[in-house]
Amino acid sequence: MVTSFKISGFTCPACGTVFDARTVTSITHQGQDSDFLPHYLGENPLPYFLVQCPECSFSAYPEDYNDLTSFQNKISGTSIKKILSLPICRKIPEEAQKFFIAGKIYEETGRNPYHIGNLYLRGSWCCRISDNRKAEIEMQQMAVKFLRLAVEKSMINNPDNLPVVTYLIGELYRRLEDRKSAREWFSAVEEVLIDQEQQWILELTQKQAELNEHFIN
Numbered sequence: 001m002v003t004s005f006k007i008s009g010f011t012c013p014a015c016g017t018v019f020d021a022r023t024v025t026s027i028t029h030q031g032q033d034s035d036f037l038p039h040y041l042g043e044n045p046l047p048y049f050l051v052q053c054p055e056c057s058f059s060a061y062p063e064d065y066n067d068l069t070s071f072q073n074k075i076s077g078t079s080i081k082k083i084l085s086l087p088i089c090r091k092i093p094e095e096a097q098k099f100f101i102a103g104k105i106y107e108e109t110g111r112n113p114y115h116i117g118n119l120y121l122r123g124s125w126c127c128r129i130s131d132n133r134k135a136e137i138e139m140q141q142m143a144v145k146f147l148r149l150a151v152e153k154s155m156i157n158n159p160d161n162l163p164v165v166t167y168l169i170g171e172l173y174r175r176l177e178d179r180k181s182a183r184e185w186f187s188a189v190e191e192v193l194i195d196q197e198q199q200w201i202l203e204l205t206q207k208q209a210e211l212n213e214h215f216i217n
């Protein structure tokens with residue numbers, strides 16, 4: 001079993017265009033990077049986790065299209081054009097661009113920063129897959145900003161996720177070569193750990209914290 005897809009119909013909440021798009025139905029992966037980018041087997045499913053309108057470039061998760069009221073009257077063709085004209089948007093690889101646009105739309109519609117951070121994190125993974133380190137750094141900085149905001153404002157709804165997100169923030173800082181912030185966040189993981197079954201995250205944190213102290217990236 002590798003990546004599989006299906007074609008479904010969508011209606012764009014921003015411009016009303018009706019179109020078909022490919023979405024992911026199953027994935028398989030073997031291992032992952034230290035910031036959780038899965039090593040997918042078969043075709044890379046990442047770009048298909050989001051659905052993009054072929055007319056106006058509105059991008060969101062497939063299920064967001066069932067919830068049109070969240071976007072209608074808030075996101076228009078003009079607001080998407082504004083996002084597309086941002087200098088960074090033109091610099092990042094096409095697959096990452098979808099995540100960038102979706103992240104900006106989520107920002108404009110006041111979504112939980114945790115979900116915004118996750119979109120930018122996935123965008124940074126697309127940049128890494130395309131070997132574009134410069135764009136990856138930009139998207140990692142955006143991811144870390146929103147994931148941090150989510151932790152600081154206690155907006156991680158599932159408490160089990162808190163140690164993982166705390167670790168992830170440290171790891172993103174490490175990858176951004178901000179050793180001091182990485183150290184700070186890595187050392188906070190133990191404090192927020194509540195479930196002994198999450199021992200793995202503590203072990204991973206110790207490993208990455210050690211790398212952080214030894215300049216290995």
Ligand SMILES: [Zn+2]
Nearest residue numbers: 012015053056
């Ligand atoms: Zn559209």
